[in-house]
Amino acid sequence: QSALTQPPSASGTPxxxxxxxxxxxxxxxxxxxxxxxxxxxGAAPKVLVYTDNQRPSxxxxxxxxxxxxxxxxxxxxxxxxxxxxDYYCVAxxxxxxxxxxxxxxxxxxx
Amino acid sequence: QxxxxxxxxxxxxxxxxxxxxxxxxxxxxxxxxxxWVRQAPGKGLEWxxxxxxxxxxxHYADSVKGRFTISRDDLKNTVYxxxxxxxxxxxxxxxxxxxxxxxxWGQGTLVTVSS
Numbered sequence: 001q002s003a004l005t006q007p008p009s010a011s012g013t014p015x016x017x018x019x020x021x022x023x024x025x026x027x028x029x030x031x032x033x034x035x036x037x038x039x040x041x042g043a044a045p046k047v048l049v050y051t052d053n054q055r056p057s058x059x060x061x062x063x064x065x066x067x068x069x070x071x072x073x074x075x076x077x078x079x080x081x082x083x084x085x086d087y088y089c090v091a092x093x094x095x096x097x098x099x100x101x102x103x104x105x106x107x108x109x110x
Numbered sequence: 111q112x113x114x115x116x117x118x119x120x121x122x123x124x125x126x127x128x129x130x131x132x133x134x135x136x137x138x139x140x141x142x143x144x145x146w147v148r149q150a151p152g153k154g155l156e157w158x159x160x161x162x163x164x165x166x167x168x169h170y171a172d173s174v175k176g177r178f179t180i181s182r183d184d185l186k187n188t189v190y191x192x193x194x195x196x197x198x199x200x201x202x203x204x205x206x207x208x209x210x211x212x213x214x215w216g217q218g219t220l221v222t223v224s225s
Contacts (some may be wrong), residue, residue: 035213037155044205044215045155056212088155097169099145099157 003028003100004089011108017077020105022089024070028100032092034072036065039086039104048087049074076107084109112136112214114206119219122196130191132206132216139187143209146180146191148202149218158204159191173199196223 005023012018022034033052037045047056049065052072064075072091076083089102118130132144146158159170159180168180179192189206203218 044217046215047212050212086154090155090157098160098171099147101147101155101157104154 003093003096004091004102006087006089006102006105008103009106009108011110012076012079013110014079014081016079017075018079018107020074020076020087020089020107022072022074022102024072024091024100026070027095028070028091028093029067029072030070031094034065034067034089034091036063036072036074037088037090039088045088079109081109083107112208114208114214114216116204116206116216116219119204119221121222121224122193123225124197124223125195128193128196128221130193130204130206130219130221132189132191134187134189134206134208137208137210137214140184144180144182144189145207145209146189147205147207147215148200148221149205150199150202153202156202161189193221196221198223 010018010020036049038048039045048063052067053065062077066073087105090099093100113135115133122128141163143163145160148156148158157171158174161168161180161182165182177195182189201223203220205218206216208214
């Protein structure tokens with residue numbers, strides 16, 4: 001059981017907006033920023049969003065992160081077939097003194 | 111350009127030891143903290159350990175505490191993960207992550223625990 005809770009799957013059709021949620025508690029998301037990673041099969045995770053809502057250079061502005069209270073979310077607008085991947089949220093946990101990950105969400109583009 | 115290269119993975123018998131290395135380049139190594147994160151086959155990401163930029167603090171996941179040790183050698187720009195008393199559930203791809211404004215990940219090294 002992961003410390004952060006994500007839906008195991010999400011789906012949408014091209015052009016739609018999909019939102020992936022990430023739920024935590026006070027000691028992690030409630031106190032620290034959230035990063036989001038995108039991972040394709042056989043590849044290392046790639047930073048998609050850092051510090052809640054910042055995008056690294058090269059990441060399209062179709063990806064939008066936000067955090068409120070003990071929850072965070074990743075919205076993907078203008079869904080494209082190449083967005084089909086696994087998405088993970090992560091935050092530092094002050095009680096565990098370590099990172100806690102969400103269980104991952106498999107995004108399918110229908 | 112930040113680069114992290116993990117090495118040392120392979121097949122190891124249960125109860126034996128293995129040391130993973132992570133060589134960094136393209137950034138000020140001594141100013142970065144490092145995590146090890148693992149991913150079992152077909153599973154999600156699991157945090158393993160962290161070492162502070164100055165080595166002053168180290169923390170471990172409960173699943174590896176007492177068996178794994180994280181360390182660093184800033185002269186060699188390398189972070190290590192000493193894995194002792196390995197178990198089948200330690201089978202995973204192990205990633206090295208350098209912390210900064212934007213975290214950087216290596217490509218991972220596969221550890222298979224099997225007799």
